Amino acid sequence: MTKNVARTTGSMQIKRGLAEMLKGGVIMDVVNSEQAKIAEDAGAVAVMALERVPADIRRDGGVARMSDPEMIIAIQASVTIPVMAKARIGHFVEAQILQSLGVDFIDESEVLTPADETHHIDKLAFDTPFVCGATNLGEALRRISEGAALIRSKGEAGTGNVVEAVRHLRNIFGDIRKITQADSAELFDWAKKLGAPLPLVQEIAETGLLQVPLFCAGGIATPADAALAMQLGAQSVFVGSGIFKSDDPSPRAKAIVEATTHYLDADILAKVSRNLGAPMTGIGMDQINERYAERGW
Amino acid sequence: MKVGILALQGAFSVHEEMLQSLGADTVQVRTTQDLNSVDALVMPGGESTTMSHLLNTSELFDPIAERINNAMPVFGTCAGMILLAKSIADGRPDQRFYGAIDIDVQRNAYGRQVESFETELNVEGLKSPFHAMFIRAPQVVRLGTDVEVLSRHEGKVVLARQGSVMVASFHPELTSDNRIHSLFLQEV
Numbered sequence: 001m002t003k004n005v006a007r008t009t010g011s012m013q014i015k016r017g018l019a020e021m022l023k024g025g026v027i028m029d030v031v032n033s034e035q036a037k038i039a040e041d042a043g044a045v046a047v048m049a050l051e052r053v054p055a056d057i058r059r060d061g062g063v064a065r066m067s068d069p070e071m072i073i074a075i076q077a078s079v080t081i082p083v084m085a086k087a088r089i090g091h092f093v094e095a096q097i098l099q100s101l102g103v104d105f106i107d108e109s110e111v112l113t114p115a116d117e118t119h120h121i122d123k124l125a126f127d128t129p130f131v132c133g134a135t136n137l138g139e140a141l142r143r144i145s146e147g148a149a150l151i152r153s154k155g156e157a158g159t160g161n162v163v164e165a166v167r168h169l170r171n172i173f174g175d176i177r178k179i180t181q182a183d184s185a186e187l188f189d190w191a192k193k194l195g196a197p198l199p200l201v202q203e204i205a206e207t208g209l210l211q212v213p214l215f216c217a218g219g220i221a222t223p224a225d226a227a228l229a230m231q232l233g234a235q236s237v238f239v240g241s242g243i244f245k246s247d248d249p250s251p252r253a254k255a256i257v258e259a260t261t262h263y264l265d266a267d268i269l270a271k272v273s274r275n276l277g278a279p280m281t282g283i284g285m286d287q288i289n290e291r292y293a294e295r296g297w
Numbered sequence: 298m299k300v301g302i303l304a305l306q307g308a309f310s311v312h313e314e315m316l317q318s319l320g321a322d323t324v325q326v327r328t329t330q331d332l333n334s335v336d337a338l339v340m341p342g343g344e345s346t347t348m349s350h351l352l353n354t355s356e357l358f359d360p361i362a363e364r365i366n367n368a369m370p371v372f373g374t375c376a377g378m379i380l381l382a383k384s385i386a387d388g389r390p391d392q393r394f395y396g397a398i399d400i401d402v403q404r405n406a407y408g409r410q411v412e413s414f415e416t417e418l419n420v421e422g423l424k425s426p427f428h429a430m431f432i433r434a435p436q437v438v439r440l441g442t443d444v445e446v447l448s449r450h451e452g453k454v455v456l457a458r459q460g461s462v463m464v465a466s467f468h469p470e471l472t473s474d475n476r477i478h479s480l481f482l483q484e485v
Contacts, residue, residue: 007414014413017432017471021342021375024306040389043350045306045343080389080404081344082433104410104433127411254354261305261351262327 010127015149029240033078042253046082049075054158055241064112066094090116099128110295123147137175138194154293155218160282162219221279223259230263247277301326301335305351307343311470337370337485340377370461372481378464398462399441406436421447429467
């Protein structure tokens with residue numbers, strides 16, 4: 001056998017490959033090493049390192065920015081699973097810093113205060129993969145054309161209310177289903193309506209699939225919420241405030257992990273949903289001042 | 298003849314598509330009932346700590362160990378290779394694994410995601426190179442004498458076989474090339 005030496009890093013296939021490895025899993029928001037370890041012990045596939053969970057960002061107000069690198073480094077040192085971190089929408093320098101820290105996935109996130117009200121980050125310029133939020137198919141395809149390797153529903157972070165995530169998943173999957181029924185002339189109108197590149201719309205018409213994995217985020221608080229997202233078609237779930245804002249985080253985290261794997265088995269869902277203590281209180285959509293899902297363009 | 302794909306977490310659906318492209322009858326394995334219906338098992342890439350945790354909670358760990366002892370053909374890629382190894386250099390203390398192939402592995406040995414890469418591999422028995430993707434990949438750090446090496450990259454063993462157990466540190470399921478899955482199915 002001859003020796004193989006050439007290596008290519010940072011390709012779109014390598015970025016999407018990591019997203020593929022995270023499927024069927026739970027990505028948990030953590031604010032310190034102790035929480036990161038609880039998350040890993042509970043079976044999380046990755047952690048999202050951030051200074052405040054969305055529920056606290058919502059409560060405190062002010063400008064929410066990228067976390068202190070020191071805190072991200074401490075979390076990286078405490079677990080062996082992938083570590084993600086958030087950059088503000090359009091803040092490509094925060095993304096450069098996160099890439100330099102060796103973060104495994106960068107979330108260009110509406111939970112932080114946007115840095116640019118017109119442009120998202122040119123994600124093709126990075127070797128680190130990006131995940132971006134979307135409320136509908138047009139938004140998802142714009143992010144994919146900018147180089148996102150993974151899309152998540154935006155939901156409404158920090159509310160413990162799954163209603164917006166459900167709306168976004170139904171929007172995206174509903175439009176994909178309709179596009180597979182459209183004829184070739186109608187695809188031009190779909191591209192115009194969605195504000196999305198025509199070749200990506202044509203590809204969806206052919207395959208019936210989004211080009212990258214689609215996960216659920218924003219408002220998941222219970223094992224049943226996670227299974228609902230999975231049955232609607234999401235391939236993994238992000239849980240933000242839902243775990244560490246509940247009464248007893250560790251059992252709830254484990255239960256959400258099991259529910260995400262066994263999302264079609266109601267007997268297992270019934271078993272893991274028992275005796276978890278109180279979930280985060282949650283808030284109704286009419287009680288919030290600012291919808292994070294409206295950030296991003 | 299049915300081929301199971303361990304579907305607790307990870308890249309199981311792409312493995313399933315690849316096996317189906319070779320005409321295999323496939324089953325996603327999440328319970329012991331699923332396991333009892335299959336003649337071979339693929340363990341996909343994903344997070345090995347998560348899979349180890351879910352193998353316990355799903356009460357699948359011991360039944361799979363018993364099937365492997367009874368010579369069920371099994372193919373592990375990346376996290377699957379970690380689960381099948383004899384020892385894990387930097388695993389979690391509570392992480393369980395099968396010791397089904399005489400290798401020791403080190404998790405995330407190539408570094409974080411920015412170090413993940415694609416390359417061409419020469420594989421024993423394949424006429425042309427195989428395009429391989431290594432994603433936060435493990436490395437074989439000790440090789441038993443009875444293990445057959447099928448491919449190396451930069452001197453490290455990346456595809457190996459011992460009896461009915463085959464392991465890859467890369468992801469043949471992420472390409473459109475089904476030749477390595479075909480090698481596994483020849484064993485089945």
